[in-house]
């Protein structure tokens with residue numbers, strides 16, 4: 123094999139041209155998912171491994187469903203990263219799995235870069251299902267698809283004002299969704315207290331949500347961890363919610379044609395005190411519903427040959 | 435061959451045709467060695483039946499002294515042993531290394547440091563000088579028996595691996611050590627600022643989403659220790675400086691006449707944080723690789739003498755510890771066998787200055803200047819290194835003597851390599867290979 127092996131590990135690595143192709147493919151997969159029997163044999167005989175070393179049942183099931191709808195066989199390896207530290211290296215684990223002749227490994231790991239390390243130790247195509255605080259490209263793809271579909275813009279998000287609110291510095295979703303939105307032409311602003319922003323990322327920053335909430339086309343709320351920690355980035359006792367939470371008062375200021383998004387699961391009472399299901403702007407259920415289609419598109423792009431075959 | 439004092443076989447040697455490099459500069463000269471000592475130095479010596487080292491076109495220098503070597507024994511022999519580490523040192527031109535105390539058990543008692551020293555003598559590749567920890571178990575609380583350890587020859591004390599966090603403990607340690615003929619060395623890192631940190635806090639770390647290691651964590655402790663030296667009148671050696679501001683702080687301290695010395699590693703004058711882009715844990719090190727501006731400041735510091743010495747911070751780790759996600763992998767990289775070539779490529783200075791930073795300046799800091807880093811004068815101990823300044827070679831991890839392979843210079847082409855090392859009058863490295871007794 124001389125052709126460079128392909129992966130989906132970060133938005134920048136995939137690049138604009140392939141991102142646009144993946145978004146189009148997602149639309150096609152979404153149509154398949156609307157059928158009474160949402161199944162095509164496009165990846166029959168292929169083996170996809172879900173290697174989830176950080177807990178995430180939702181994302182794992184989404185990938186598992188995606189692979190099965192395309193006819194692939196799936197194997198799962200789950201566990202916490204620390205279970206490997208008892209003498210077994212990540213490389214040992216990957217080499218054991220690689221003996222099963224896997225075509226793709228979908229990896230989630232709590233440490234940034236694990237998908238790059240794994241790619242060096244096996245021949246499979248690697249899909250990053252979230253690595254530490256670094257990247258979550260399939261989340262970014264489904265976010266971009268949701269925005270494009272709800273606004274009717276498709277893959278052209280030029281001029282859209284996107285505000286991402288919350289714990290930017292610790293968020294792989296923020297990094298990847300910022301990357302894809304910027305790549306497709308949107309103007310992204312990160313919103314939060316300075317302790318949660320990263321001054322070295324190349325985007326606009328704002329520390330006052332109320333200043334911009336009435337102007338944005340997309341309001342993207344991040345999940346805010348509210349556990350106590352040393353050197354916590356925000357004071358305890360609800361001040362974060364008062365400054366940056368989506369309260370009923372703030373919700374009233376969102377434009378009627380704007381979109382409200384969240385990667386889930388929502389930490390009710392922290393980043394939101396409103397029920398988004400009551401808001402016409404909410405695109406949160408769309409995000410969830412496109413998750414499988416996006417992952418089908420990614421797996422087909424990596425492992426499929428030629429055009430989609432239809433079920434006979 | 436003659437028999438030296440303690441039973442070790444030494445050689446009668448003449449090193450001919452080389453250029454001698456020492457404190458008094460560079461000059462043509464032959465060196466005759468007998469019974470472990472230099473017995474004659476002249477522009478041209480007659481050769482009898484001694485062993486001849488042909489140094490035509492080569493540089494003959496005092497053996498190097500590494501202020502900062504992790505030999506990993508006792509405690510982690512799968513990473514390195516005193517034998518393999520000191521052999522790597524000899525191959526790198528070192529005739530003395532200071533063994534860092536973060537072993538298991540810690541080098542905090544007479545028993546452990548004597549064990550390390552004895553293993554070093556038994557290996558015979560170079561002088562292994564164990565450091566002692568400043569605090570018991572490197573826990574940062576109670577002082578080790580510094581006077582007892584000094585009495586068995588320990589001259590450098592450090593909690594390396596971590597810094598002494600408590601200001602009052604460090605103050606007491608400096609006061610106590612000030613009464614004795616020893617020096618404290620600090621790993622400058624304020625631990626509360628580097629919790630979970632993986633790489634330099636900068637642009638690269640932001641895009642990779644890796645927890646950042648701010649330059650400030652080092653600079654705060656550099657500043658604190660300089661002020662504690664000002665207060666106590668004691669002396670301190672600052673290990674592995676890596677940031678531009680640290681260099682500036684040391685420059686100011688020296689201008690104020692304070693007894694502060696410092697070292698920098700080959701990797702901190704050659705590699706930037708961009709190396710982490712491939713997520714290879716071989717490039718994870720403490721302190722982390724920094725930016726080009728920091729590299730240039732550290733180079734300038736070495737060239738103008740603000741930083742006294744090049745020290746390797748040779749830190750072996752077994753393969754399966756480095757083949758882990760970055761947040762789990764231990765920090766550290768190999769350095770002994772590549773130090774000369776990397777330093778040569780990174781610093782624009784004379785050979786006298788470079789060899790000084792590798793040899794007689796660290797010898798003085800380590801308190802071993804009576805045996806190492808000596809000039810080429812009859813009567814001096816024969817700890818000598820012969821360098822081919824033009825030899826080109828490619829770093830092959832598998833070919834290194836170290837038990838571990840975590841060199842960040844894999845497949846890098848270097849110019850300049852040690853050809854021969856004479857330790858205590860014995861040829862321990864000949865033509866680039868270790869000589870087994």
Ligand SMILES: [Zn+2]
Nearest residue numbers: 594595621720
């Ligand atoms: Zn250190």
Ligand SMILES: [Zn+2]
Nearest residue numbers: 534594595747
């Ligand atoms: Zn060290």
